[in-house]
Amino acid sequence: MVILNERHLKRLLSSYLLYYHEERKHQGNDNRILFPSRPEARRNMGAVQCRERLGGLLNYYEREAA
Numbered sequence: 001m002v003i004l005n006e007r008h009l010k011r012l013l014s015s016y017l018l019y020y021h022e023e024r025k026h027q028g029n030d031n032r033i034l035f036p037s038r039p040e041a042r043r044n045m046g047a048v049q050c051r052e053r054l055g056g057l058l059n060y061y062e063r064e065a066a
Contacts, residue, residue, distance in 0.1 A: 047063065
C-alpha cells in the first residue's frame with residue numbers, strides 16, 4: 001500500500017482500527033470479536049458474505065441479515 005498523504009494515512013488507519021476492533025476475531029479472547037457492531041443472535045442467520053477492507057488486504061466473513 002502506498003500512502004499518498006496525511007489524509008490518506010488517517011483514512012487507512014481508521015479503516016484498520018474499525019476492522020481490528022469490530023470485525024477481527026481475537027485468539028486470546030476465545031476467538032471472539034472485541035466490540036461487535038451487530039448482536040450475536042443476528043449473526044447466525046442468512047448467507048455468508050466476504051467483506052473487504054483496505055482494497056482486499058483485510059478480509060472477513062459475516063452473515064447477511066435474514
